[in-house]
Amino acid sequence: MFHRKPIEERIAERVANLPPLKEGKHFEHRPALIVFCVIMGIMVLKIVGVFLLFRFGVL
Template identity: 80%
Template sequence: MFHRKPIEERIAERVAKRPPLKEGKHFEHRPALIVFCVVVGLIILKIVGAFVLMQSGLR
């Protein structure tokens, strides 16, 4: 339509330009690490909260 490459080709070119992932590094992007930590933190907070409610005798 506008004489652009298909989205798959554009994504493939962008991925090819990225440097290889460093050894021992699990998250390629900082926001991915932040989202992962927030999700894990919420899960831990929920479990700890449940134990606190059980210990206090509330239902």
């Protein structure tokens, strides 16, 4: 349809053109690192919050 390649082929070509990942690097781009840090921060805040609620006898 419209003489375009399927999405799978276009993604495969784009990934094939990427340079190899540097040694010791876990995130390919900055937004992935930011999302990971935000999620980890929320998890830590929840755990600390529950411990504080137990400490003050609210729960």
